[in-house]
Every structure is written in C-alpha cells, then in structure tokens.
Amino acid sequence: MLLQRIQQQFIDSADLKYQCAQSLAPVVEAATNAVLASVTGGGKVLSCGNGASAAAAQHFAASFVGRYERERPELAAFSLTADTAVLTGIANDFDARAIFGRQVRALGQAGDVLLVLSTTGNSANVMAAVEAAHERDMTVVALTGARGGRLGQMLRDTDVQVCVPHDMPARILEVHHMVLHCICDGVDAQLLGLPDAPLNETENP
DSSP, X not given: OHHHHHHHHHHHHHHHHHHHHHHHHHHHHHHHHHHHHHHHTTOOEEEEESTHHHXXXXXXXXXXXXXXXXXXXXXXXXXXXXXXXXXXXXXXXXXXXXXXXXXXXXXXXXXXXXXXXXXXXXXXXXXXXXXXXXXXXXXXXXXEETTXXXXXXXXXXXXXXXXXXXXXHHHHHHHHHHHHHHHHHHHHHHHXXXXXXXXXXXXXO
C-alpha cells in the first residue's frame, strides 16, 4: 500500500507538470525576460517567500550568484529570507508582516525585480513586499498557486504571475521549483547560447 502511494505521488507530480507545460510556458518566458532585462541592465533580483518557499527563494539566488548548470559571470540576486538577524530584528521591532517589505524599500531600486513565492497568494509579508516593490517601480514576478489569492489581485500589467492550477502546497511547490529552473536555464541560454549537449548531458553543479 505504501509503495503504491509513493508511486502515485510521482505520477501526480508528473501529471501536473505535463498539464502546466503548455499553459504556463508563455508566462514563464515572460518572467525569464523580465529577470534577464533587469540583470543585464544593471539591476538585481530580490527573492522571498515563507517556509519551503523561503528555501526556494534562497536556491534561486544561489543559482544566480553562483551558477545553474554552466559557467558564466555572476548575476545579481539576493534572498530576503537568508539574514536571520535582519528578519528577527524587523519582526521584533515592527511586525512580522514587515520582514520583506522593509528590506525591499532598503535594497530595491527601479529596474530591479522582486521574485515572490506563495502557494496560497495570501501571505501578508509577501504582499507587503509587493507593495514596497511597486513603490520602488520594480517589476514583480509572482509564483502562486490555486487562483493566485489576494496577491494576484495586487499585480500590475507590467508584473508577471505564474499561477499553478492546483490546491495542494506540495504539488504547487514542485512546479515552482521547475519554474525557477526554467528561468535560470532561460537566462543562461540567452546569455550563453544554447548548450551543445542535450539537457541531460550538461555538466552538473
């Protein structure tokens, strides 16, 4: 019974990714272009989320400052979830809802991108970060789930939302990771050209 349940998890995850391949590809391309325009124009990407989404935000920043799959110059990205002194200090002195927004106001500039991840689209601190980004004339790339929540309603025409059509956080996160990998790969492809080898044969970090 457990074996079948495990197998079904793989199948369900693969099915959702397959369903999303065509429907989300255009918005993922738009997100990639927004990120590329920022980092090649002297801007940077600020990323944030809560819980597992915070880990994904850090993973994205690591892939940009370090590398995704191929060697290339460093790209400017910073995770707003990584500095515990800043996070706990803001939460203690102000409010937990301000932990990302204050960082965006301190670090963000016009031309930067704010990359936010929220499976529900209703995280108060993430929405505060979006408000701060709009004040700084930044583009927002929002990875959400279900119907996008209140966050989706806050976005401007110049922003990009990648909304995974599912209600289970685990499934949404799995697609979010795929989207982040697609953005990293897409930026690399634009900067370096397409790799000579197939995707499954390129060097591994």
